[in-house]
Structure formats: structure tokens, C-alpha cells
Amino acid sequence: MFATAYQVYSPKMPSVSADAVLARFRHEGALLEGHFRLSSGLHSPGFLQCALVLQHPGQAEALGSGLAALVRDLAPQVVLSPALGGIVIGQEVGRALGARAIFAERQDGTLTLRRGFVLVPGDRVLVVEDVVTTGGSTRETIEVARAAGGQVVGAAAIIDRSGGRQRLDVPFRALATLTLPTYDPETCPLCAAGLPVVKPGSRAA
Numbered sequence: 001m002f003a004t005a006y007q008v009y010s011p012k013m014p015s016v017s018a019d020a021v022l023a024r025f026r027h028e029g030a031l032l033e034g035h036f037r038l039s040s041g042l043h044s045p046g047f048l049q050c051a052l053v054l055q056h057p058g059q060a061e062a063l064g065s066g067l068a069a070l071v072r073d074l075a076p077q078v079v080l081s082p083a084l085g086g087i088v089i090g091q092e093v094g095r096a097l098g099a100r101a102i103f104a105e106r107q108d109g110t111l112t113l114r115r116g117f118v119l120v121p122g123d124r125v126l127v128v129e130d131v132v133t134t135g136g137s138t139r140e141t142i143e144v145a146r147a148a149g150g151q152v153v154g155a156a157a158i159i160d161r162s163g164g165r166q167r168l169d170v171p172f173r174a175l176a177t178l179t180l181p182t183y184d185p186e187t188c189p190l191c192a193a194g195l196p197v198v199k200p201g202s203r204a205a
């Protein structure tokens with residue numbers, strides 16, 4: 001097992017524990033350990049494929065309910081997720097909160113609101129993703145919300161795989177935190193050790 005330093009950011013006990021979340025991910029083969037090439041091109045000793053858990057609607061609903069319990073004090077009115085990875089969990093968090101759930105998607109490389117989705121100025125927006133790796137896509141989604149007039153009250157993810165090192169200017173909460181480092185291929189210690197690199201699935205988080 002790689003160094004696991006998961007913790008739960010919650011003012012109270014969550015309805016879904018970090019242990020239960022990680023056990024479910026392992027059960028579904030959604031958390032793998034080894035030497036992987038992520039979609040970003042970076043290498044990592046760990047791989048997460050949330051879709052393998054979220055394909056089970058009951059699991060998606062339970063994770064959404066658990067995340068909603070962690071963010072309810074932020075009083076979000078709208079959940080905004082980046083497509084595609086954030087859509088399913090965003091929908092479930094919105095369901096549990098009784099909030100609207102919308103998503104942003106890429107058009108010509110730029111994350112944007114389409115399909116008639118709008119934010120009313122002052123809408124209290126929560127950005128929800130499946131996994132946060134560096135926080136880059138979370139920051140980009142926050143900017144989409146702000147540009148549309150929303151007030152971003154926080155961000156949340158099922159799993160923070162940055163070991164808590166993402167840098168966001170809003171409160172951030174996750175059901176579980178993992179320390180899964182990423183490496184440039186040129187300086188990857190796993191490559192240096194001669195371990196073959198695997199590219200699992202089509203979209204690593």
C-alpha cells in the first residue's frame with residue numbers, strides 16, 4: 001500500500017466514512033496500485049477510475065449524499081461540475097441538497113456553460129468533481145461560475161488524490177484524501193526502477 005493519509009474534512013462525522021469509500025473503490029477495481037501513465041501524461045503509483053464505482057446508481061447516490069452532508073453548511077443553491085467526470089456525482093450531490101445541478105463542458109478547448117445553463121448573479125455555487133488531482137480543473141470550473149455571475153461558496157470531490165495539496169481560494173471538502181504523487185516521465189522514480197508503465201482505461205484521473 002502506498003502512503004495513505006486519508007482524512008475527512010468535516011465539521012461533523014460524515015455519513016460515508018473515508019474507509020468505506022476506499023474499500024468500495026478497491027472492490028470495484030477503481031483504485032489500482034502500480035505504475036500508471038495518467039491522461040495528463042504524468043506517471044503515478046496510483047490510478048483512480050471513479051466511473052467504475054459511479055456506474056452503480058446506488059453507490060453514486062450514497063457518495064452524493066455523503067458529500068452533501070460535508071457541504072450543507074455552505075448552503076449551495078447550484079452544483080456546477082466539469083464534464084464528463086463530474087456530471088454523475090454532481091447530479092447526486094444536487095439531488096441530496098435539493099439544489100440545481102448543471103455542468104460545464106469544453107468548446108474549442110475552453111470550459112463553458114452551454115445548453116442554456118445560466119447562473120443568476122449571486123447564485124451560491126458549489127463546484128463538484130469526482131477526483132481532484134492538482135486542482136487545475138476545479139480552479140477552471142470556479143472561474144466559469146464566477147464569470148457567469150455566481151458566488152462560489154466551495155468545492156468538493158469524492159477523492160482528493162493530491163494529499164491535501166491542492167490550492168483553492170474557496171473551502172474544499174472531500175470524502176477521502178489520498179497521497180498519490182504524480183511524476184514527470186523524465187524524473188519518474190518508478191521508471192528509474194525499471195517498472196513497466198501501464199495506461200489503464202481511457203481516462204485516468
Ligand SMILES: [Zn+2]
Nearest residue numbers: 043188190191
Ligand atoms: Zn514512470
